[in-house]
Structures are given as C-alpha cells and as structure tokens.
Amino acid sequence: MKQPQLLDEEKVFKDPVHSYVHVRDKLIWDLINSAEFQRLRRIRQLGTSFFTFHGGEHSRFNHSLGVYEIMRRILETFEGRIHLSYEEKLLCLCAALLHDVGHGPFSHSFEKVFRYHHEDWTRAILQGDTQINRILKRMGEDFPKRVAEVIAKTYDNKLIVSLISSQIDADRMDYLLRDAYYTGVNYGNFEIERILRVMRPGEDGIVFKYSGMHAVEDYIMSRYQMYWQVYFHPVTRSAEVVLRKIFQRAKELFLQGFPFRQEPTLLLPFLNEQVELADYLSLDESVILFYMQLWRNENDAVLKDLCARFLDRNLFKYVEYNPRDFRLLADLKELFQSADIDPAYYLEVDTTSDLPYDFYRAGEDEERIPIMLVMPSGELTELSEKSEIVQAISGKRRFDYKLYFPMDKVMALPEELSGKIRDRLGVMEDA
Template sequence: MQQPQLLHEEKVFKDPVHRYVHVREKLIWDLINSPEFQRLRRIRQLGTSFFTFHGGEHSRFNHSLGVYEIMRRILETFEGRIQLSYEEKLLCLCAALLHDVGHGPFSHSFEKVFRYHHEDWTRAILLGDTQINRILRRMGDDFPKRVAEVIAKTYDNKLIVSLISSQIDADRMDYLLRDAYYTGVNYGNFEIERILRVMRPHDEGIVFKFSGMHAVEDYIMSRYQMYWQVYFHPVTRSAEVVLRKIFQRAKELFAKGYSFAQEPVLLLPFLTDKVNLSDYLSLDESVILFYMQMWRKESDPILKDLCSRFLDRNLFKYVEYNPRDYRLLQELKQEFQAAGIDPMYYLEVDTTSDLPYDFYRAGEEEERIPIMLLMPSGELVELSQKSEIVEAISGKRRFDYKLYFPMDKVLALPEDVSGKLRERLGVMEDA
C-alpha cells in the first residue's frame, strides 16, 4: 500500500462558504499549485451571470477547492463505516479537486460554437503531457487514468463515483452553496451539516438515513430554485446569446479571409479547428476579453457592435416564445433582414430545460442514479416513494423559451417599420 505523503504542516485556505479548506497531503498541495489548476482562477464559475448578479465573479478555482473540502469531510464521516485504502481516499480527493480542470473560458458558450466539451479536455489534461499528470503518476502510472475514470463515471467502484457524480454529490453541494453566497440569493442554501451527518456508504453508492429525508428534500428544492432563479435567468442568457454570436461572427469572418486589425493569435487554433492541449490551456477569459476590446474597433460593423454590447452590458431584450410559432419566427427573420438587421446575429431563440429529480426507468436512454433512503429496518427505498414533495416533481422536465433581439436597433428604424416589428414581437410601446 502507498504510504501517506503528508505536508510538514497542514495548509489552510480561508473560504467564505466552508470557512476553511484543509490540505494535508503533499500530492493535493502540488496539484493545487500546478499551472493547469491555477488557470482556473481565470475562469468564472458562473460564466455570464455576473451581468445579472454582480457578486457572481467567483472562479472555478474557488469551486474546485470547495468540492475537494466537501469530499474530505465526507471521507471523515465514513471513517469506521467503510474500509477505504489511503490510495482510494486520495483517488476521491483528486477527482473532487480536478473534476472541472478542463473548463474553458465562458465554458458553455465557447463550447457550443467551437464544438468542444470540457470533459474531453479534463481527460486530456489528466492523461497528457502536463504537470498534473506527472504529479498524479507519483501514485502509480495508472493513477491518472483511474482519476479520469472516476470523473467520467466509468470507474468500477460505484460508491467512489457517486461521491463526485450523482444527484446529490460533493460537486452539486458546493456549487449550490457557493453560487448562492456569491450571487446574494437564499435559494441555494440547505443544511449541508445535516446532509453529511445522515449520509452513509453503500455498495451501490451513497444512501441517506430516513431520519434525514427532510434535509434531502430541502437540497432538491434548493437545486430547483437555483436553476430557475439564477442559472437560467433571462438576462444571463441574453449575455450568453451575445457571447455566442461574437464567437460565431469571428469564426465566419476568419473563414471568409477577413483581415483582423488585431490578429487573434491565441484563437487561431480554434478558428482553424486544429487545437492541441497547449493551445487549449493558453486560453482563459482574460484572453477573450482582450480580443473583444480589440474587436470593438474592427471595421466589421457586426463584430464591433456585438463586442461593445457585451463589454458595455448593452444586451438583447427578450420576449416569451412559443416553439409552435415556427412560422412567425421565419417571418420575423425575413422582416429583420428587410429592415437591415441581420437575423443570424440579432434574432435568436434560446431554450433551457431542467429535470430537478428523476430515477431510473427501464427502457429509457439515460440512467439516473436514484437517491436512496436507508430505512430503520435496513431496507433501501427510493426517495420519491417516501417524499410527497419529491414525488410531485420527479420525472417532470420544465422548459423555457425566450426570443432575443436588440431593442435599440428596432427602435432606430423608421416609425412604421419599428412599430410593426414591435407589434409582431409582442412588445409594448413603452418597453
């Protein structure tokens, strides 16, 4: 068995959510200090949410440390209840710390345009020629692969996987509490101390004592509220739409041979679809914001307008949209085009959906690991069978559709054209 390699003195991070993050293992300390992990300081946890909640400027570095700390506390509560080797405990801690290391700038908006997925890059960072890989290999040549398997949910120990990826895990617990704290809302708060006290290890994953059911209910409802009140906020989504359009326009201009006044050197691998790991790690949000500052001076009117909108928070307005009104959308696109407003960049339907809780149903494509309650008799019962609150929302996916457009451009049109468009968009005269 690998012997513990502890620091001479425990390192402590002050944290506004967990008060302290404790680091005892030298391996963890070295991972935190790796350039690949430090890069997460320059990537926001909540993407464009800072436009809506000005406090939401925290980074994925903050969040990753928080997930690690929750995992450390979970492992402490499991002492005496399950036998995990030192190497297995370290595997859990490393997976918790590194689960988001592959995220890029403005994560999801960037991914949608350039067709990359952060989980693929997480795997590449863990297994590629990186300092993180070299640090992990101190535990054995196969250790980086095992950490990657835990994060990818393919590791053979279901308990370890469920600690980092299930419907109630270290990742979700931290981001709900952390995002609520930094955005200044109360929706994401739940009794984490109670959750940890009633959590129990089991062969099929973590389970919860029946006596703690109400704390689990509280967590489920906190997650539900955070998604609809914070993560899916329509203003945040407006900023995401503008951001995607910026990337889309830059990509189109490059493909057409446009000569940028400020050549986007660090973006060229993405624009040419020839990205290696070094290219990816060179990119963070400070780089993207720098190019936006340069692009707002470009000769292309659409690119400069979109960049100015993002940097100055002059975002698109939104109205409710019924997906059945597809013909109306096509007519609006034609009318925008006729009015000199390019609908490809200035008219966008954005869709969000969330499934707050579900459990596996035979025959369905996506298996969802249910939350199981440990009854006093020792029997395991799925949560929604005992909780009327959870039963009411189980399996119910909620959708929301918004149509985004620049109101200032519509208002700048001749009155007859502007009035007709506003009427079509369902916008009041004094909007």
C-alpha cells in the same frame, strides 16, 4: 500499498462557504499549485451571471477547492463505516479537486461554437503532458487514468463515482452553496451539516438515513430554485446569446479571410479547428476579453457592435416564445432582413430545461442514479416513494423558451417597419 505522504504541517485556505479548506496530503498541495489548476483562477464559475448578479465573480478555482473540502469531510464521516485504502481516498480527493480542470473561458458558450466538451479536455489534462499528470503519476502510472475514469463516471467502484457525480454529490453541494453566497440569493442554501451526518456508504453508491429525508428534500428544492432563479435568469441568458454570436461572427469572418487589424493569434487554433492541449491551456477569460476590446474597433459592423454590447452590458431584450408558433420566427426573419438587421446575429431563440429529480426507468436513454433512503429496518427505498414533495416533481422536466433581439436597433428603424416588428414581437415602445 502506498504510504501517506503528508505535509510537515496542515495547509488551510480561508473559505467564505466552508470556513476553511484543509490540506494535509502533499500530492493535493502540489496539484493545487500546478499551472493547469491555477489557470482556473482566470475562469469564472458562473460564466456571464455577473451581468445579473454583480457578486457572481467567483472562479472555478474557488469551487474546485470547495468540492475537494466537501469530499474530504465525506470521507471523514465514512471512517469506521467502510474501509477505503489511502490510495482510494486520494483518488476521491483528486477527482473532486480536478473535476472542472478542463473548463474553458465562459465555458458553455465557447463550447457550443467551437464544438468541444470540457470533459474531453479534463481527460486530456489528466493524461497528457502536463504538470498535473506528472504529479498524479507519483501514485502509479495508471493513477491519472483512474482519476479520469472517476470523473467520467466509468470507474468500476460505483460508490466512489457517486461521491463526485450523482444527484446529490460533492460537486453539486458546493456549487449550490457557493453560487448562492456570491450571488447574494437564499435559494441555494440547505443544511449541508445535516446532509453529511445522514449520508452513508452503500453498495452501489451513497445512501441517506430516512431520518434525514427532509434535509434531502430541502437540497432538491434548493437546486430547483437556483436553476430557475439564477442559472437560467433571462439577463444571463441574453449575455450568453451575445457571447455566442461574437464567437460565431469571429469564426465566420476568419473563414471568409477577413483581414483582422490584429491577428487573433491565441484563437487561431480554435478558428482553424486544430487545437492542441497547449493551445487550450493558453486560453482563459482575460484573453477573450482582450480580443473583444480589439474587435469593438474592427471594420466589421456586426462584430464591432456585438463586442461593444457585451463589454458595455447593452444586451438583447427578450419576449416569451412559443415553439408551436411556426410562423413567428419566419416572419421576424423576413422583417429583420428588410430592415438590414442580420437575423443570424440579432434574432435568437434560447431554450433551457431542467429535471430537478428523477430515477432510473428501464429502457430510457439516460440513467439517473436514484437517491436511496435507508429505512429503520435497513431496507433501501427510493426517495420519491417516501417524499410527497419529491414525488410531485420527480421525472417532470420544465422547459422555457425566450426570443432575444436588440430593441435599440428595432426602435431606431422607420416607424412603420419598427411598428410591424414590435407588433409581431408583442412588445410596446417602452419595453
């Protein structure tokens, strides 16, 4: 069995959410100081939410340290209740620390256009030619693979997987508290101390004492509110739409052989769709913002306009959209084209949806691990069977559709055409 390799003295990070993040293991300290993990300082946790909540500038580095700290505290509460070897504990801590290491700049917007998933890059960073891989291999040649399996939810120990990926886990608990703190809202706050006190190791995952059910309810409702009030805020979504259109336009121009004033060297592998790990790791949000500053002076009017909109926060306006109104989008596309406004870049339906809580139903595509309560008798009961609050929202997916467009361009059109578009959109002149 591997022996603990501890630092000479404990290292601490002052943290606004958890007060302190404590590090005793040399392996964890070295992972934090790796180039790949330090890159997360240059990737925002909340993407474009800083346009809506000006305090939301925190990074995935902040969040990853927070998830690690919650995992460390969970493992402390499990002492005496279950035996985990030092290697298994370190496996949990490494998975918590590294779960987001594969995120790219403006994460999901970038992913959609260039067709990759950050989890694939997380796996590549853990198992490829990286500092992180070499550090992890100190615990054994297969240790990087095991960490990757925990993050990918394919590891054979379901308890360990549930600590980092379930409906109430270290990752979710940190991002709700942290995002609420930095955005200045109260929605994401819940009693984490109580949650940790009533959490127990189960055979197939974490479970919770029945006496702590109301703290779990509070957590679920906090998550629900954060998604609809913060993560899906329409201004944030507008910024994401503009950002996607920038990437889309840059890619289209590149494929057409457009002569950029300065070749976007660091983006060429993505535009060519031939991305190596080193290419991916060279990219962060400062790189993207640099190219936007260049592109706002390009000869292409669309790319120039979109970049200026993003940098200056001149975002698209929106109206509620009914997907059953089959003619609306077609009519608007025709009107936009007649106004010489390219609908491919200036008219976008954006859809969001969330399922606050659900449990596994046989025959369904996606299994959702239920939250189980330990009753005083020792029997396990699924949460919604005892909670009327959770029962009311269980399995109910909420959808929201919005149509985004540049109001300033519409208002600049001749009155007759502008009026037709505004009438079809259902917006007035001062919208």
